[in-house]
Amino acid sequence: MRHLGLAMTGGLLLAGCATVPAPMASPPPPPAKPTFATVGLERVLGQNAAALRQLFGEPDAEMTEGTGRKLQFSSGICVLDAYLYPKDGGGVPVVSYVDARQRDGRAIDRASCVAALTRRTGGR
Template sequence: MHVHQMRRLVPALSLFVAACATAPRTPEPASTSQSITPSREIRSNLIGMTASELVSHLGNPVLQVREGPGLKMQFRSRYCVLDAYLYPPESGTGLTRVSHSDARLPSGQDTDQAACISQIEATK
């Protein structure tokens, strides 16, 4: 091969190699029309729920205790205990609603409330 022919071949080869190389892929934009929705919403905050909403969400409580104007409802799974405290509005009239809730292990140690709610829902 002559030098002149080599000079023509090198650019042609470099174009061929460049064409064979894979181009970097750009991520496809996420479609805004599609949204992933879980089959069941996980609720980690019970604040504001009424007693009937709690029952429909968590099943029947294992314990209900009247404490003055308030009501304590207790729900359990094999792994945790959830207490929900319901009180009437400050006006004194209207439905009692959850104003505080807490979750603990059967041993009494605090635990993650969202995980406890999921476990109670699974056993409902």
């Protein structure tokens, strides 16, 4: 019995020497969703279709889906899609989002596209 007590005591002493695994590092947070600056888009965001026609001329394409509407304007430099939705669930649809791309599909700054479209002189 005495040997059993010594063996248990020795085992407990050895257990105290065991290394404790380091806590696993938490995984990195997911990448932040991209944010889109609205600087340079003041002439477009919040505007209705009539204001866009006055600014850019007639749209090259126009689509409606439910209460949403998309007007597409293009120049030799870029294509701009303006998405209009009724504000607060009613009223005249206004631009709530714009997307832009170069004519070949590559990315372009949205404000640069707006500037290019306001300078076009009827030639597409």
